[in-house]
Amino acid sequence: MKFSELAHEETKELWQSSKNHPFIKGIENGTLPLSAFKAYLLQDNFYVQNYLAIYDKILSTTDDNKIIQELQSGILAINDYDVTQQKNIYKQLNITEKNIHETHMLPTTYHYICHMHHAFNEYNEIHALSALLPCPWLYLEIFEEMLARKNYLQGSEQIYIDFIESYADSNFQKYVHKMIALLDDLVANRFNEIQSDILLQQFVYSSAEELRFWQMTLLPEQWEKYSIAQSF
Numbered sequence: 450m451k452f453s454e455l456a457h458e459e460t461k462e463l464w465q466s467s468k469n470h471p472f473i474k475g476i477e478n479g480t481l482p483l484s485a486f487k488a489y490l491l492q493d494n495f496y497v498q499n500y501l502a503i504y505d506k507i508l509s510t511t512d513d514n515k516i517i518q519e520l521q522s523g524i525l526a527i528n529d530y531d532v533t534q535q536k537n538i539y540k541q542l543n544i545t546e547k548n549i550h551e552t553h554m555l556p557t558t559y560h561y562i563c564h565m566h567h568a569f570n571e572y573n574e575i576h577a578l579s580a581l582l583p584c585p586w587l588y589l590e591i592f593e594e595m596l597a598r599k600n601y602l603q604g605s606e607q608i609y610i611d612f613i614e615s616y617a618d619s620n621f622q623k624y625v626h627k628m629i630a631l632l633d634d635l636v637a638n639r640f641n642e643i644q645s646d647i648l649l650q651q652f653v654y655s656s657a658e659e660l661r662f663w664q665m666t667l668l669p670e671q672w673e674k675y676s677i678a679q680s681f
């Protein structure tokens with residue numbers, strides 16, 4: 450079994466929880482309050498910047514030509530699908546530079562970002578790529594399934610319709626499939642540099658963080674009022 454197949458199997462439940470999440474259902478039927486979407490985008494700005502920073506760290510340290518080639522085209526894809534798209538949505542939602550500067554990272558954003566940097570700093574580029582893969586792969590799966598159901602077309606928010614169609618787009622799909630193949634190749638060819646259990650953990654942890662990411666702005670998370678158990 451390829452690593453990607455194993456990782457996908459291991460995270461089925463977490464991914465299903467993301468697919469069923471009220472935030473995702475709200476994007477599909479158009480009922481997600483724009484304020485929640487705005488808050489999500491402001492957090493995602495931190496996330497995407499750090500995602501690109503890890504690509505840069507890998508590119509400036511690796512001597513693996515296949516990684517260099519795929520990450521360079523990956524950066525272009527992220528610029529198209531995440532950065533440019535977000536800038537357009539920011540304009541439509543009147544999100545200003547001031548709003549961006551005034552935003553603080555919420556706990557899940559912080560933890561997810563630390564997890565990805567940790568995978569690179571404590572292990573290596575292959576472990577980092579495992580931590581980075583659920584991000585585009587989960588989005589592709591969520592929004593491809595939405596596209597196929599077509600229910601989202603009845604929603605009244607054009608922003609959500611565009612958002613779904615962008616992440617289900619065939620070029621984004623090509624990028625994701627390349628990243629999956631890249632990781633599987635690395636696992637097969639550089640197996641002596643990999644700690645298999647940790648590699649799988651990196652993927653599972655990111656899948657859990659993806660689920661928390663939807664939840665974060667709905668709760669909303671606050672550092673000052675950290676959620677605690679209500680009872681035994």
Ligand SMILES: Cc1ncc(CO)c(N)n1
Pocket residue numbers: 493496497531583584585588659662
């Ligand atoms: C948190 C998160 N996961 C995945 C993506 C998709 O690239 C994104 N923009 N943000």
